Amino acid sequence: MPERIAFVSKVSFMASPASAGDREKVVSKLPGWLRQDLKVRTAQLGIEIQAAVTQGITDWCSLAATPTAVDTSGADSFSTWLPPGQWDTFKTTAADRKISLTQGLAQAVQLWLQKNPAPTVQRPENPRRIIVCNQKGGVGKTAITAGAGEAMAEDANALHPVRISKHFAAALLKNNDSESGGADAAPFAIEDLPGLGLRVLLVDFDPQCHLTQQLDHAPLPMDGDSLTKHMAGEPGGKLRDLIVPIEDDRFGDRLHLLPSCNDAFLLDVKLAGVRAREAALERALAPVESDFDVILVDCPPSLGLSMDAAAYYGRRRENEPAGSSGALIVVQAEDSSADAYALLTTQIEDLRADLSLDIDYLGIVVNHYDARRGYIATSSLAAWMDIRDPRVVGVIGDLKEQKEAVRVKQPLLAYAPKSDQAVGMRALAREIS
Known part of the structure; x- marks a missing residue:
């Protein structure tokens, strides 16, 4: 000094x-x-x-x-x-x-x-559509949908801690020999950055309604209007009227949710009789798209017609830049996720070929990672990293804050904004933005 x-x-x-x-x-x-x-x-x-x-x-x-x-x-x-x-x-x-x-x-x-006034938020010319998917249940698609959406909607006039590392997964593997292990043990740089300030819609497309309930909202009633009814051509009103805000100061009025309904269990049956059924989700969401910069769809653990509709919705539209919309695949560092990944990508590739679509892969998120689980976890992470297209765009640790946020029905980034999972969600949001 x-x-x-x-x-x-x-x-x-x-x-x-x-x-x-x-x-x-x-x-x-x-x-x-x-x-x-x-x-x-x-x-x-x-x-x-x-x-x-x-x-x-x-x-x-x-x-x-x-x-x-x-x-x-x-x-x-x-x-x-x-x-x-x-x-x-x-x-x-x-x-x-x-x-x-x-x-x-x-x-x-x-x-x-x-x-030197604050810059205006750079909004996409057309809303980006991100389908968060994997036909295997329990990998944490809902947590990733919510966390990434929350990170995209945070206040652009405030600073939030973000994990900064272009080679996070590689560095994480090198750190696996540490005594504590786990995703939060790696000595990665944390930088305070402005929020992205985007207008985000989270779509609960899963009949189990986990996203809806985790964000402290009740599933839509079976005898009322729902996304399923709009997709089946049986709307009971305007879809916009079903959307609810996620109220927290850090998100302002930028974060919204389209709740699910248990009637989504019947969606594949209803879609079987719908003309151009692969475009059903797009037709249903079209009236509200202009209200948002990003629409994230929490997909069901299914390879049925509903997944076809989701993949079609995430396709690259005419004049849309590559990588703006597409599929974000959530996996775990274990063998069954690899099997489910193969089935999912096969379905997407078939849809690409059958309908001549451009469906971009936005990346792979390895969720619930904990190096203390030993060789299975570390070798599986290494195998995911060996995939170059799509590449690993995020590794989220298996830590208590996410479970606590679900228990108290609060957004993770509001409940534990400085937690390792929160700074990882912000890094993920920037990787796919």
């Missing part, structure tokens, strides 16, 4: 010959709200805090008049690196304007924020 060599008012000046670009370290004070706004905005724009403060001070010193005062009550320690000589110029300007250095710095940061 370089030696502190001077104090001025509430600001101290520190020099470090080892700092990058021969910058000088300044320790000052900023109110917490302003420091947080600066942290969020620089993350949104992808620039360093020191660059923002440098530009803010430059612009502030060039002003012809002093800006409106900023409330600096409760200001706390704040440090950054400035180019040599800039702090002396700033001190002189603050003295000329007869304001404290803390007030001057707050005005400079506020000025930079005003000149």
Whole structure:
């Protein structure tokens, strides 16, 4: 740590010959709200805090008049690196304007924020459609559907911890020799990043209604309207009226759910008599698509007609970029998942060939991973990683937070936003966004 060599008012000046670009370290004070706004905005724009403060001070010193005062009550320690000589110029300007250095710095940061507004959320031209699937039950399709959707809907004007590693699965395997094991034992970088801020619809397409119940909603009544009835050409009203919000501050009004109904157990039978039955899900959801940026479909553990309809819905449409929509396959690090994966991909390939469709694979998610289960788990993960198309896009640990969130019927990212599973869901959302 370089030696502190001077104090001025509430600001101290520190020099470090080892700092990058021969910058000088300044320790000052900023109110917490302003420091947080600066942290969020620089993350949104992808620039360093020191660059923002440098530009803010430059612009502030060039002003012809002093800006409106900023409330600096409760200001706390704040440090950054400035180019040599800039702090002396700033001190002189603050003295000329007869304001404290803390007030001057707050005005400079506020000025930079005003000149650099938050970017608008980049919304797809057409809604992306992600079908979360595997004909094997119990692999955690529902958890992945909910977690990825929640991560996509988080506030873009707030920071959330995200696991950063382009080679997470490979690094995880190398870490399997650690004493604790498990997905949360790996020393991966965690970075605070802005939320994606997308408008998300979670579609519970499973007659077991797990997604609906886990998010604290009741299944739709058998004698009422449902997605099944809309797909069968027997709607009892508007599909939009069935959609409910997932209410939590971190999601704002961006996260919604289309609940399931137990009548979905009869869907394959009903679809057998429907014309162009493979397009039934698309026809049903078409009226609400424009309300959302991303639609995630929690598919049933089935290889029947309902899965055909889901795969068709996730196909690449005309003029849609490759990899925007498609199938996200959830597996576990064990042998039976491999058998189910083969059956599922065979069905998708048959549908591709029969109807001349482009159905993209968005990737494989290895769920419920725990290296402490030994060779079966680690060797299975290695086998999944050997698949290049689709590639592994996420590994989610088998940890207690997801089970607890289900028990209390709360979204995982609201119940345990800093848990290893939550930071992994955010990484997954970015991998497939």
